[in-house]
Amino acid sequence: MWAEKETNGLIKEVLPPGSVDASTRLIFANALYFKGAWNEAFDASKTKDHDFHLINGSSVKVPFMTSKKKQAVSAYDGFKVLGLPYKQGNDKRRFSMYFFLPDAKDGLPALVEKVSSESGFLERHLPYQPVEVGEFRIPRFKISFGLKASEVLKRLGLVLPFSGEGGLTEMVDSPQGRDLYVSNIFHKSFIEVNEEGTEAAAATSAVIALRSLRIPQTIDFVADHPFLFLIRENATGVVLFIGHVLNPLEN
Template identity: 70%
Template sequence: MTSKKKQFVSQFDGFKVLALPYKQGEDKRRFSMYFFLPGVKDGLPALVEKAGSESGFLNRHLPQQKVEVFKISFGFEASNTLKGLGLVLPFSNEADLTEMVESSVVGSNLSVSSIFHQSFIEVNEQGTEAGAASVGVIALRGLPAEKIDFVADHPFMFLIKEDLTGMVLFSGHIVDPSQAS
């Protein structure tokens, strides 16, 4: 990013947009990161729908007022989400994980107890660093799985766009910004 003086924010009907321009290189390309924050906690699906279906939506909603920077990380326990999507066998007593271990006796008595996901995005003077990882915890059957509550306080979406062409290079959304560090 070039400096704190070149970060912008604007409020639109039902949402706000934050723009963080990156330092321009030797060529003419200009990259910026944009954060789209719905005005209501459950407004992300409608905002994503608008952004994806209205022609020219992104270009019509570029911010103009100056602001300062932040960074975000997010993690959650994904087991219940995966089960809700229909992935239940690895978590059940019928799980067969013999192909994952050397002993077929041990493998037949293992199941997935939980899956955790962690992601981050950091924006600084040099640019943006982003990453994500998921981890599965394997347990012997019968051991209780640790429960972690997940509360979505105020979701928003973000994207990285090349400003001259309008090409969106990366997009995502944050489901629980209270987990940001």
């Protein structure tokens, strides 16, 4: 009930059945909810089905949104980046969704490797200047995802909280803290992108050269194959959500 309330009904529960038993003493919970309307909404009457090419070589028919308005798109060596701003609220925060689209239909793994391994990669590849677009299509998609994050964190080297050695004395102001340990960490997330905007929730220097020195009059951005996306608060640089779309029909 707590997760459902904190995520506006998008995530019903975080803890799977059986995850809490007689040995459970504490549950740490965290939730993040985001709902943003595009600064320029898409015209739903112009949304049409087109092929989305999967990594295995097949394709599926997917609703694609489109627009003839200028878009913040930049082209780099092997990929393009699109930035879609959200309407600003009453504070100074400025959110945008960014789409990292590899040129090659099977180029997502290599692009993800670049993003994760090169320091400052995201900051160096965010488009700001709107340009005229030629062919412009991005798919509607909805993704829900669950993960037993404890195993992932252990593989990354975070083992002490799970070991029981030293306990959680820094977090729990009680003599019992030395006997406590983290048994599991569960994470769930949800995101939907449509013509109006985005609804999302979660619980729990190299020199880059342009492909051409000549700036084209128009630039195409057709996200008809797997791509990376993220939601970023631009004033602070904080990334709220990041993920990839392999098949917009799978959720």
